[in-house]
Amino acid sequence: MSLSPTTLSALYWRETGHVVGALSLTGAGPVTDVAALTGRVLPLGVGVAGALPLAVALPADRLGAVAADEEPGALAEPLSYGVETAEGRARPTLVRLTRWTGGITLAHDGITVRLPQPVLAATTVVALVGDAQETLSARGVIGEGRTSLTLPLSVDDGAYGVLVLAAGWAGRLHREELTTRAPGP
Structure with a gap:
């Protein structure tokens, strides 16, 4: 057969x-x-046990x-x-592609991507951040010899699916939760 x-x-x-x-x-x-x-x-689903799934729309x-x-x-x-x-x-x-962990920080005014070692050549980074309504995207380049960059995005409190694509490095898809902390006394 x-x-x-x-x-x-x-x-x-x-x-x-x-x-x-x-x-x-x-x-x-x-x-x-x-x-x-x-x-x-193409919707990429981001699920976490006990939470509603989110999609990053490509x-x-x-x-x-x-x-x-x-x-x-x-x-x-x-x-x-x-x-x-x-x-x-x-x-x-x-x-x-090279795997990496950590190094992604979503804030209300942007997303910071930090690679584990300096890049040997300029490296394109794309970040897509999606909630239930829309997916925002930002693009930038980590310069030769550097490890990080911050891409401008404006997001409110809430749950987001986050996709980070750094050329030559494995893509990362996960869920982030943003909350505003009340000012202390």
């Missing part, structure tokens, strides 16, 4: 190359039409799609993989 070959379609954030979703199909060709895979937006016009070489890890942890491009075309081999 022969099994039908599987194909992997990977959706990626064009600006940084981060894989934001992957779909494995059996017996069918890969789908590389972003609109066919997502519609107008606009389809900022995504690309590629028929990728089979990479089972991309199905379970898509943000841990990236797409490299050459001459404006996505390569089919996904690359594993």
Whole structure:
């Protein structure tokens, strides 16, 4: 008995190359039409036990799609993989990105991203912050030899889904809760 070959379609954030979703199909060709895979937006769900799920909405016009070489890890942890491009075309081999923890601080007036070590070259960073109504985005560059930057955003108290994409580093998706503390006596 022969099994039908599987194909992997990977959706990626064009600006940084981060894989934001992957779909494995059996017996069918890969789908590389972003609109066919997502519609107008790709919602990335952020859930926490005991809390309502939030979504960070990724606009389809900022995504690309590629028929990728089979990479089972991309199905379970898509943000841990990236797409490299050459001459404006996505390569089919996904690359594993460097993991990192901590280093993301959301405040009412912006989001600070601190990488664990200085970057060797200018590094593009995109942050998307979503609540039940909308998703805000901000972009910046961490300069060579630096570790951090603060991107301006204006957010109120509440729960937010936060997606941070720093080129070459694994993407991070989590939930943040902002509250204003009453001034002390």
